[in-house]
Amino acid sequence: xxxxxxxxxxxxxxxxxxxxxxxxxxxxxxxxxxxxxxxxxxxxxxxxxxxxxxxxxxxxxxxxxxxxxxxxxxxxxxxxxxxxxxxxxxxxxxxxxxxxxxxxxxxxxxxxxxxxxxxxxxxxxxxxxxxxxxxxxxxxxxxxx
Amino acid sequence: xxxxxxxxxxxxxxxxxxxxxxxxxxxxxxxxxxxxxxxxxxxxxxxxxxxxxxxxxxxxxxxxxxxxxxxxxxxxxxxxxxxxxxxxxxxxxxxxxxxxxxxxxxxxxxxxxxxxxxxxxxxxxxxxxxxxxxxxxxxxxxxxxxxxxxxxxxxxxxxxxxxxxxxxxxxxxxxxxxxxxxxxxxxxxxxxxxxxxxxxxxxxxxxxxxxxxxxxxxxxxxxxxxxxxxxxxxxxxxxxxxxxxxxxxxxxxxxxxxxxxxxxxxxxxxxxxxxxxxxxxxxxxxxxxxxxxxxxxxxxxxxxxxxxxxxxxxxxxxxxxxxxxxxxxxxxxxxxxxxxxxxxxxxxxxxxxxxxxxxxxxxxxxxxxxxxxxxxxxxxxxxxxxxxxxxxxxxxxxxxxxxxxxxxxxxxxxxxxxxxxxxxxxxxxxxxxxxxxxxxxxxxxxxxxxxxxxxxxxxxxxxxxxxxxxxxxxxxxxxxxxxxxxxxxxxxxxxxxxxxxxxxxxxxxxxxxxxxxxxxxxxxxxxxxxxxxxxxxxxxxxxxxxxxxxxxxxxxxxxxxxxxxxxxxxxxxxxxxx
Ligand SMILES: Cc1cc2nc3c(=O)[nH]c(=O)nc-3n(C[C@H](O)[C@H](O)[C@H](O)COP(=O)(O)O)c2cc1C
Ligand code: SF4
Ligand code: SF4
Ligand code: FES
Numbered sequence: 001x002x003x004x005x006x007x008x009x010x011x012x013x014x015x016x017x018x019x020x021x022x023x024x025x026x027x028x029x030x031x032x033x034x035x036x037x038x039x040x041x042x043x044x045x046x047x048x049x050x051x052x053x054x055x056x057x058x059x060x061x062x063x064x065x066x067x068x069x070x071x072x073x074x075x076x077x078x079x080x081x082x083x084x085x086x087x088x089x090x091x092x093x094x095x096x097x098x099x100x101x102x103x104x105x106x107x108x109x110x111x112x113x114x115x116x117x118x119x120x121x122x123x124x125x126x127x128x129x130x131x132x133x134x135x136x137x138x139x140x141x142x143x144x145x
Numbered sequence: 146x147x148x149x150x151x152x153x154x155x156x157x158x159x160x161x162x163x164x165x166x167x168x169x170x171x172x173x174x175x176x177x178x179x180x181x182x183x184x185x186x187x188x189x190x191x192x193x194x195x196x197x198x199x200x201x202x203x204x205x206x207x208x209x210x211x212x213x214x215x216x217x218x219x220x221x222x223x224x225x226x227x228x229x230x231x232x233x234x235x236x237x238x239x240x241x242x243x244x245x246x247x248x249x250x251x252x253x254x255x256x257x258x259x260x261x262x263x264x265x266x267x268x269x270x271x272x273x274x275x276x277x278x279x280x281x282x283x284x285x286x287x288x289x290x291x292x293x294x295x296x297x298x299x300x301x302x303x304x305x306x307x308x309x310x311x312x313x314x315x316x317x318x319x320x321x322x323x324x325x326x327x328x329x330x331x332x333x334x335x336x337x338x339x340x341x342x343x344x345x346x347x348x349x350x351x352x353x354x355x356x357x358x359x360x361x362x363x364x365x366x367x368x369x370x371x372x373x374x375x376x377x378x379x380x381x382x383x384x385x386x387x388x389x390x391x392x393x394x395x396x397x398x399x400x401x402x403x404x405x406x407x408x409x410x411x412x413x414x415x416x417x418x419x420x421x422x423x424x425x426x427x428x429x430x431x432x433x434x435x436x437x438x439x440x441x442x443x444x445x446x447x448x449x450x451x452x453x454x455x456x457x458x459x460x461x462x463x464x465x466x467x468x469x470x471x472x473x474x475x476x477x478x479x480x481x482x483x484x485x486x487x488x489x490x491x492x493x494x495x496x497x498x499x500x501x502x503x504x505x506x507x508x509x510x511x512x513x514x515x516x517x518x519x520x521x522x523x524x525x526x527x528x529x530x531x532x533x534x535x536x537x538x539x540x541x542x543x544x545x546x547x548x549x550x551x552x553x554x555x556x557x558x559x560x561x562x563x564x565x566x567x568x569x570x571x572x573x574x575x576x577x578x579x580x581x582x583x584x585x586x587x588x589x590x591x592x593x594x595x596x597x598x599x600x601x602x603x604x605x606x607x608x609x610x611x612x613x614x615x616x617x618x619x620x621x622x623x624x625x626x627x628x629x630x631x632x633x634x635x636x637x638x639x640x641x642x643x644x645x646x647x648x649x650x651x652x653x654x655x656x657x658x659x660x661x662x663x664x665x666x667x668x669x670x671x672x673x674x675x676x677x678x679x680x681x682x683x684x685x686x687x688x689x690x691x692x693x694x695x696x697x698x699x700x701x702x703x704x705x706x707x708x709x710x711x712x713x714x715x716x717x718x719x720x721x722x723x
Contacts, residue, residue, distance in 0.1 A: 006422025008405055046424040046581075047405035049364050061365070065326025066521060066557045067483035069571050075713070103408065103575065104326035105365055106333075107156045108481060108557075109185030109489040118367055120159035126713060 007033060007043045011050055020051040048102075055098035056091045058136055061115040065104030068111040076112050077101070079126035083133055096137055147200060147218045149174050152190040152251055154181025154336050155368050156329075160188035161208070168211035174218060180337020182251025183491030184238055187231065190251075193218065202236075203229040234509075238488045241507050243469070245477050246293075246330070246453040247493045250337035255372050258379040261340040267385055269456035273348050274393040278308060281352040285455070287463030289475030294320055294411075294448030295526065295553050296628075297474075297541045303445055306435035307353040310443035317350045317358035317397075318420070318439065318446045321369070322404050324411035325524030326575070328555035330479040331449035333491055335362070335369040338453070339376035343399060345452030347390060348459060350397040353445050358399040361416055364406050373401055408525070408579035412627050413446045415581065426581045427627035448553070450479055470496030474540045478551070484521075484558035487512040494539070501535040504558060515560040518659075519643070523552025525572050525579075526632035528639030529565060548639040550632075564661035565644040566651055570598035572636035576629065586624030590617055591633050598637070603664045606652035611641055660722045666707040667723040672697035674719035681711035681720055 007029060014025045021044055030037040044050045062080065064073050077088070080099060084092045088101040107113045110122025114129065121132055151157070151166045169176045169191075182190060187204035191214060194200060201223055203214065210229060217226045244250075253260040261267070273281050286301035307315060319342065323331040335342060342360070350358050362370050377399055380386040388396045402420055409415045410425035417439050419425035438444025454476065458466050466476045474496040480503060483489045487509035494503060504510065504520060511517050519529040528549035530537065537543050544551050559568070577591040594617055597610055618634030625631045641648060650656045657665040670681070670690075675697040682690040682698060689705045692698030700711065702723065712720040 006420070008419060008422045009402075010422075012403065012405065043422070043424055047407050049404075049406035063326075066524065066555065066571070067327045070484045070557055070559055070563055102365055102406075103324070103579075104329070105155075106323070106329035106363075107159045107185075108327050108329055108483040108555075110156055110159050110188070111483060113159060115365075120155060122156070122159035 005033075007035075007040055008047070011040075011044055015050060020054050056095050058097050058117055060097055060099045060133070061102045061105065062088075062099060063103070063105045063111065063113045064101045065108065065111075067108035068113060071111040073112040075126050076114065076124050076129045079129050080133065083130045097133065147221070148194040149176040149214065149218055150179050150192040150194060151176045152180070152182055152188060152192070153178040154333060155366070156181055156185045157188045157190065158368070162189035164208045165189045165191065165206050165211065168208035169215060172211045172215035174211070174215040177254055178256065179252060180250050180255045181333045181491070182239065183247060183333065184235065184488070185490035186488050187235060193223070201226070202231040204231045204235065205229070235488070238490070238507055238509070242493050243477050243495050244493045245457045245466070246334065246450050246479050247491060248457065249341060250333055250491075253338065255337050255339055256375055258340065258376070258383060261338070265460065266340055267344055269459035270344050270347050270385070271391060273351055273459055274391060274395060278352045278354065281348065281459070282308065284459060284463045285352075288458045288466040289463070289470075290451065290454055290458060290466065291474070291541070292448055293450035293478065293553065295523070295550070297551060300447065300451055303435060303447070304349060304352050306433070307443050307445040310436050312443050314442045315353055315355040316439040316442055316444040317346060317353060317355040318416065318444055319346055319358070319360040319449060319452060320411065320413065320416060320446050321360050321362040321449045322411040322416065323363050323366075323449070323553070324408040325553045325555045327483055327521070327524055327557045328481045328553045330481055330491055330554055332366050332369050334449050334453045335366070336372050339373045340380065341453050341456055342373070342449055343376060343380055343386065345455035346399060347386065347397060348455050349445065349447065349452065351395055355445070356397050358397060359402050359420060360399060361402050361404055361410070361420060364404045370401060370403060377401070408575070409581045409627070409629050412629060415627070416446065417444065424581070426583050429626065450554070471538060471540045473542050478539060478554060480554045480556045482508045482556050482558065485511050485513075485515065485560040485563070486558045496539050498539050499536045500530065500539070503539070503556070504535070508558070511558065511560050515562065518559045518561050518563060519565065521557040521559065521568070522555065523550035523635070524555050525576050526550060526628060526635060527552045528635045529559070529568065529643065530639070531643040548635065548642055550635070562659055562661060564602070564657050564659040565640040565647045566598060567602050567661050569637045569640045570595065570602055573598055573633070576633040580629065584624060584626050584630055586621045587630030587633065590621040590624070591630070593617055594621075594634070594637060601648065601651045602657070602662045604651065604655045604662070608652065610652060611645070611648050615641065663707040663709065667702050667705045668700055668707065668709065668711055668720050669702075669723040670698055670700055671719050671721060674717050676717050676719070678716075680714045680716065684710040684714040686710060
């Protein structure tokens with residue numbers, strides 16, 4: 001048994017390469033592992049990290065953990081909605097941003113916190129959050145990174 | 146010349162430590178790095194060392210401060226940076242702690258094996274390789290070390306069971322899933338002192354007879370994965386990890402497995418399912434992992450903080466560890482102090498201190514002059530402890546008696562502006578989404594709890610809702626297979642137990658005493674403070690605000706939906722809850 005090739009690991013590889021899990025890859029993994037595509041889909045949909053559709057150029061993870069909740073993460077979510085027009089799990093119309101809610105980024109002392117493309121931004125206010133995404137959008141020239 | 150060290154844990158980086166480090170480099174300095182010292186509220190932190198002695202700790206450093214720091218180090222005259230030096234009061238946040246699991250965090254360079262070795266690293270492993278596995282387990286037994294992942298089970302007992310289980314193929318697993326939102330000590334240990342985790346794991350692997358080990362790390366911790374990967378590589382290259390550990394004939398390798406985002410995978414049997422590549426759904430126990438774990442082979446699972454204590458215990462003796470704490474709870478425990486606290490971060494203290502000593506003594510109490518209301522411990526499995534119980538000691542049993550739990554060490558502090566019904570709703574939203582779906586009571590019961598809590602916070606609560614919640618809670622506790630479901634009612638039960646008046650106010654008076662529930666609050670403008678700028682009126686989504694420029698504006702209470710946009714918009718503090 002080579003668990004380097006567990007279904008979870010294979011899906012992680014695919015997502016690392018594509019940013020999401022294209023449908024074809026689910027069939028390929030199923031064939032490779034000798035299991036049904038339903039089983040692979042079952043695994044892919046069980047874990048929140050796996051995405052089945054193409055994300056925007058910039059991935060925003062907004063923390064909605066306990067510490068961030070107590071320090072008004074909902075206000076940051078509202079600010080991002082105002083600025084980008086998207087809620088959790090949605091991608092902006094220009095394809096630049098995908099917003100996802102996560103349960104804790106481990107920077108609770110700096111709550112509320114969001115992480116954009118792996119970089120954490122702490123002690124957010126609604127204004128600061130808007131400014132950060134605006135800066136990224138402007139540096140992207142509207143075309144993406 | 147003084148040595149400059151920048152704190153580069155995730156929280157430091159989030160506060161801007163990366164930019165500070167770059168600025169220092171531009172200013173001609175050669176800064177080294179360290180992990181997280183745990184005083185997160187003071188980040189970014191820059192330490193100045195003379196040899197091994199900390200000369201000055203500079204806090205809340207900005208990139209603009211870099212030239213002054215570089216110049217001070219160059220000249221040896223620190224006058225130019227004294228304004229950044231940590232205050233005596235903040236110094237106490239650290240000096241009042243007793244650090245064992247965090248002993249190297251924020252002190253040594255986490256990316257350097259040499260630095261770890263210079264701090265007595267891998268000496269405990271050397272010692273253990275000359276002992277019998279039974280003697281190692283006995284030392285851990287003497288220490289009284291209990292699992293830091295939540296359940297608090299005696300560590301020696303689990304090691305012994307795995308050691309005695311039949312079979313030659315045994316596995317050791319480190320649980321670094323750290324699912325409690327509000328806890329981050331495991332992340333800090335891996336990012337700041339990865340070799341101490343590796344050393345603790347190798348000692349455990351030797352004790353139980355495992356040749357293969359895994360660290361299951363939460364996907365949201367990219368930096369921890371990078372640092373651990375490097376540490377594993379360095380240890381392997383130095384002959385500490387892999388075949389023939391330190392020439393002893395004992396072999397064990399450790400691999401990283403990244404999680405994929407599911408809270409339930411922190412539960413040990415679900416974690417094993419996930420490691421095997423399946424949906425992370427808990428298994429029925431028994432058989433326990435010690436008998437049938439990963440690939441149905443005997444396995445032992447411990448938490449990161451548990452492992453981080455092991456090398457210290459071996460070097461200093463179990464008795465020294467057991468000398469700290471209470472009758473039932475030995476040694477130290479790390480807490481992540483967050484929320485409405487003045488000084489937030491990681492706090493490691495001997496068991497037996499009271500909650501008051503931790504929250505008010507070390508944490509400095511509530512910020513912004515507000516009043517303490519409750520502390521949430523144990524995350525989604527735990528509960529809210531009120532002010533009247535602040536003298537409860539940090540002890541597995543005493544905390545358990547409050548209805549909360551020690552848990553993994555999350556301590557989220559709340560003030561008078563936090564609504565306790567909304568807090569319960571927050572946790573049930575979490576558990577309802579994270580329920581794996583195997584058990585009906587957990588899958589559907591948590592949803593129903595969430596629905597009832599939602600209607601209460603929306604001012605649609607009914608007489609009898611509290612009793613209904615309690616009845617559902619009992620059913621879920623009885624009908625759930627794993628700890629997630631069994632403990633999911635705790636946030637509801639403890640808030641009902643200690644804050645019944647808040648539930649009643651929502652249900653009977655349609656009032657949220659904390660003023661947090663939007664459906665139950667209104668805003669008004671103080672004419673004395675209003676400058677008539679109109680900013681609030683432009684933000685109001687329902688056009689409830691009107692007025693003439695330069696004259697006080699007013700909110701129509703019949704239209705106001707309590708969203709609070711106006712309060713956020715006003716720069717003069719003229720808007721307040723009615
Ligand atoms: C729903 C659920 C989530 C859990 N999450 C974690 C976790 O994130 N980290 C952890 O170490 N233990 C977690 N546990 C506890 C583990 O099942 C297990 O008891 C622990 O990892 C054993 O290690 P220890 O004895 O060193 O504490 C969780 C338990 C449950 C029921
Ligand atoms: S109690 Fe909940 S999370 Fe645990 S096995 Fe049952 S359904 Fe899954
Ligand atoms: S934003 Fe403040 S100052 Fe301006 S009109 Fe509204 S209440 Fe008055
Ligand atoms: S709760 Fe938001 S980072 Fe931990």
